[in-house]
Amino acid sequence: MSTSKGSDTPGLRFGVEIELVVKSKNRPHTTFQSLALDICRHLGKAKVPSHVARLSQKADAAETYQDWTIIEDSTLPSNQAENFFGVELVSPIFYLQQPQIWIPQIQETWRILQREFEVHATKECSTHVHLSPANRLWTLREAKGIAKAAVFFERCIDALMPGHRRINPYCMSNRWNPGYSGRSMPQIFSDISQAESSENLGERMCWCSKDSVHAFQTLHEDDFVHPHFRWNFTALTERTRTIEFRQPPASRDAGQTVTWILLAASFAQWASERADLTLDPARTANLEDLHRCLMAGARVSGVSDNMLGLLEALFRGVKRLPVPRYNLKSMTQEEQNGLRREATRMGIPFEKYKELFAYE
Template identity: 30%
Template sequence: MEAPNSFQFGVEIELLMGSRKKAHPNWKALAKDVSKRLLKAGIANHINETNDKSPDNYREWSIVQEVTIPNQPAKNLWGLELVSPVYPIHTYWASDLTTIFTTLHASFTLVPSPNCSTHVHISSTPHPLSASGLAALAKAALYYEPALDRLVPASRRGSAAYWCQSNRASPGLRGLASLGDCLAAVDAAEAAGAVRPVVEVVNLFPAASAYGRAHGKVRDFVRGKVYKWDFTGMLSASSGGAGGQTVRGTVEFRQPSGSLVADDAAAWVTLAVAFVAGAMAVGLSLGGGGIDHGASMEELWALLASGAEMLGWESLGAVEGLFEQRRS
């Protein structure tokens, strides 16, 4: 089991937005306006035009152009991503989110869009998750998937969700008949005692896919940015691999929908971190007995409560509202 209270996180908030009072000629003009107003509100930030993933860019908030959100210049709307610094779990992060969204709503219009999402990166400190810890999280991601699906809109699950597909679509799992078989496959990967086999079982992508053919792939390859849970950052925890496209040493929960208010973002952060902590508490015990269906909402809540207790949190905060909205 991983040591408790050793987690930290970062959050990426994708937004389709525009100024309430003036038209911006391009994305950079909007980004400069957003940066100026956040600085005035006390949120240290910078514009990261090249989406550079080097550690220096995670010391404060950064503003990145989000290419997966189509710009709408005629409507003065632009796709933008706010990327947080690395936050310890016991710090002022929730108040920062409140300040950010209060500032944005005062001067900008934030438009709901199925193209927007909220991504949460979680890492452990001082050491990265071990192979067994990563396998425990992989098994939890598979087992609790039906309950997590109920917390997100239809655009973030099923065939509509290209950028957050089920990890069971990975070539390492997709040919298996039951959930129990999938959990057993993760156990088999963990038995190798290394991180890579665990990552590969849940984050492979087909060489025969359009992306694979376009990039000349002759065998299935690691690609995490299309799955609900992206573990590929663990491959670069010490080696700097994965082409610099993934935040190093983290697992990423990619399924949450876009956040339009601080409580939305806080709920997804709280849920993701508590889920990882809860999975560490459960360990590798999930599986066996011919499991053919995943967890209920009640089971998911119990896991999150266990994770919150492990983290020393008194409650699950905004997650309670998320459950109330989706429970019916």
């Protein structure tokens, strides 16, 4: 999504990635390619342009981001024998301030998916939102503001998410990465301020543990940089030049996809302009502060009143989460057994206990 620097038009542009496990209701597809072409065919009939990515080209499959790209996702639970395949739908580049364009496209895409296919939003699936300014690149100052807000409000945003997205190795904690886990919030803010480049900021925000599943997969023996964090800043120096929000769960319908887009964009809009000026790292973030910042960012972005209701709904019945205590990446089996006993003592299912008190 890179673009040349132009006029400083307010607003953001974005792309959304929707991960799902999909099966046709009408045809027994035995390969991903066959299923993907069927999805393309139905989208084409509905005048939603799309194409199927070439095999093994996920990194640059959506070359121009002019239409929807359908990609095979091997990390999702496919079952070829039962005609289920992991599918990632990558949107074109949209502009947040053109809801008359992007909302109908997302709604029509979901209408086709739900009418013609069995769509399963499993725990392995997620929704990612890539963000950049409408007509230029992020400045380093803006990116630092988003980084500070991301760590400051991390536990508040966690509260808006289902528990499994708080302990997931594909959206690890920026606040508790190996470089920041032993530091106070004022120290983290100071460190972010010292980043000398976008690449250096990405290293600070996305520093991955040698004990992580990613280190095992990539044979890293020391801590290293990796993109699979709640907020991925490594894409700032890649082709897309975006900041990616990876934490939302799988979308189950168009409304949820729109909600996650609005959350990411409103947060980034506010944080890029105001976080460096207004956040006090000596204070503890609360849900009321997050709500106020999101609403301010949404209004600056021109989000309509009826769409603001989607953001408001995220906060209904939500309570503050306890500070996480346990790093699941580095725990021994004996330590995990101790957590299990503590969960039993408290009368909490083990998975729920981890979602409340641990981080990945």
